[in-house]
Amino acid sequence: MAPIYETVRLLSASLPSEVALIGYAGAPWTVATYMVEGMGGGETDHAIIKQWALSDPSGFQPLIDMLTIAVTQFLGRQIEAGAEAIQIFESWAGILPEPFFRRWCVQPVANIIEALRQRYPHIPVIAFPRAAGLLYQGYAQATHANCIGLDSTVPLGWASGAIQRRLGRCIQGNLDPQLLVVGGQALAADAERILRHASEGPFIFNLGHGILKTTQPEHVAALVRKVRAWRS
Structure with missing residues (x-):
């Protein structure tokens, strides 16, 4: 992993002071899905790992425990x-039934955040449980993340009330990545909607998941300009 850490060091030294450098890792459950089934291009139904995890939880647990340690160290x-x-x-996160979601999504991330806080109490943590739906609020409460990433399906009015105001946490999101591909007025209008609804509390503008490879860099630049120029 040395090249990754060296890249972070070089970026940290070269970025302007007003630009934050965000580290990144997959959560244990998500990394486990790729270890067991491969990347799959998003097309897998995750039947193999779900059958293992649901039918033999005590046999599956050691993999999650190992990955929790590895992600914390990383x-x-x-x-x-x-x-x-x-x-x-x-x-x-969204493919697990609630009891298993709590065991293999919530608890490992809570353990990672607790361990990091003991060593690096000044470092904020963003946690992103994509497609968690109604389980978002409980996830935010149980993991103690400073900020919760929202996927594109989460209603911002609900998230603002349940996470920003009730729990006092930052929210991050949640532009549909496909709109960044589309660009133009459709992109501008939805960005305006997100900024208007989410900015009453602590908020980081972002996509609702990863950027798509068909995205035009010009669309990214236009979105950045809009977000930076926006005022409530």
């Missing part, structure tokens, strides 16, 4: 190399 090394905040991506 993020810690990024922080030591200069990352000023970290984000934990749980891209496949």
Whole structure:
């Protein structure tokens, strides 16, 4: 992993002071899905890992425990190399039933955040449980993340009330990545909607998941200009 840490060090030294460097890792459950089934291009129904996890939870648990330790160490090394905040991506949170979601999405991330806070109490943590739906609020409460990433399906009015105001947490999101591909007026209008609804509390503008490879850089630049120029 040395090249990754060296890249973080070089970026940290070269970025302007007003630009934050965010470290990144997949959460244990999501990393486990890729270990067991491969990346799959998003097309897998995750039947193999779900059958293992649901039918033999005691046999599956050691993999999650190992990954919890590994992700904690990986993020810690990024922080030591200069990352000023970290984000934990749980891209496949939405495929688990609630009891298993709590066991393999919520608890490992809570353990990671607790361990990082003991060593790096000044580093904010963003946690992103994609497609968690109604479980978002409980996830935010149980993991104690400073900020919660929202996927594109989460209603901002609900998130503002349940997470910003009730829990006092920052929210991040949640532009549909496809709108960044479309660009133009459709992109501008939805960005305006998000800024208007989410900016009454602590908020980071972002996409609702990863940027698509068909995205035009010009669309990204236009979105950045709009967000920076926006005023409530």
